[in-house]
Amino acid sequence: MDELAEARAELTLSEEQERQLFERLRNVRTAVQVQRNRIDHLKHVTKPSIGRLPITVLHQTIHLADSEYGLLDGAPLLAKSEAVGD
Numbered sequence: 001m002d003e004l005a006e007a008r009a010e011l012t013l014s015e016e017q018e019r020q021l022f023e024r025l026r027n028v029r030t031a032v033q034v035q036r037n038r039i040d041h042l043k044h045v046t047k048p049s050i051g052r053l054p055i056t057v058l059h060q061t062i063h064l065a066d067s068e069y070g071l072l073d074g075a076p077l078l079a080k081s082e083a084v085g086d
Contacts, residue, residue, distance in 0.1 A: 053061075
């Protein structure tokens with residue numbers, strides 16, 4: 001086989017590899033987009049695992065906020081230590 005024929009055969013093989021790589025890249029990009037769409041859809045469709053706080057957690061949160069900021073006695077939102085001037 002002469003050098004020109006060998007170069008042409010090598011070019012043909014390289015072009016085929018290029019075509020296969022582009023096809024594979026296109027397939028991967030399509031799969032990525034499908035998964036992104038699926039995730040977006042699931043984010044909007046699935047319910048959160050906790051729909052609301054249990055009463056005990058809510059009670060503890062309010063109690064802690066009241067003890068720190070005095071929320072239930074009508075005081076402004078300052079820490080009690082700031083209100084006293086510490």
